[in-house]
Amino acid sequence: MESAKFVMITLLRTLPLLTFVTGCSSEIKHLQSEEPERHYVDTWCAERGGKIEVTLPDKTRVDCLTETHAIEGKVANKWKAAIGQAAHYAVKTKKIPGILLILKSQKSCQYLSRLKNVHSALRINDHPVTVWTTGPASEKCSAPSFLNVYLLQ
Numbered sequence: 193m194e195s196a197k198f199v200m201i202t203l204l205r206t207l208p209l210l211t212f213v214t215g216c217s218s219e220i221k222h223l224q225s226e227e228p229e230r231h232y233v234d235t236w237c238a239e240r241g242g243k244i245e246v247t248l249p250d251k252t253r254v255d256c257l258t259e260t261h262a263i264e265g266k267v268a269n270k271w272k273a274a275i276g277q278a279a280h281y282a283v284k285t286k287k288i289p290g291i292l293l294i295l296k297s298q299k300s301c302q303y304l305s306r307l308k309n310v311h312s313a314l315r316i317n318d319h320p321v322t323v324w325t326t327g328p329a330s331e332k333c334s335a336p337s338f339l340n341v342y343l344l345q
Contacts, residue, residue, distance in 0.1 A: 233265030
């Protein structure tokens with residue numbers, strides 16, 4: 193009887209830990225199953241006839257280089273880094289800067305809105321930055337009005 197009580201107490205103490213570990217492992221599996229940033233950029237670029245991962249003389253790499261644009265692809269929460277990289281690539285290639293914003297969830301829409309707030313100030317090589325969106329939430333995020341001219345899905 194005493195050993196059964198010990199087993200029951202031990203089981204009750206470890207149950208929350210088992211639940212936590214099980215929950216974490218399912219979350220990890222979910223994160224691993226999401227497509228990586230590279231997948232979205234490569235697919236999008238190939239569909240438009242662009243060159244993927246073009247290395248420039250300064251050893252930086254443009255995610256997608258088309259006849260007219262030097263494009264940096266980033267997941268939405270890295271939108272600020274995308275601006276700097278797109279600007280750098282545009283200057284180095286003398287092409288129009290572009291950002292491919294990857295929207296993976298409804299939460300990503302807030303980053304598209306933040307990009308809207310600075311968009312009017314973004315002119316590189318006398319061109320506005322062109323913004324495209326892709327990803328599972330691309331259709332869920334309504335395009336802010338500033339993107340109507342430049343946003344190509």
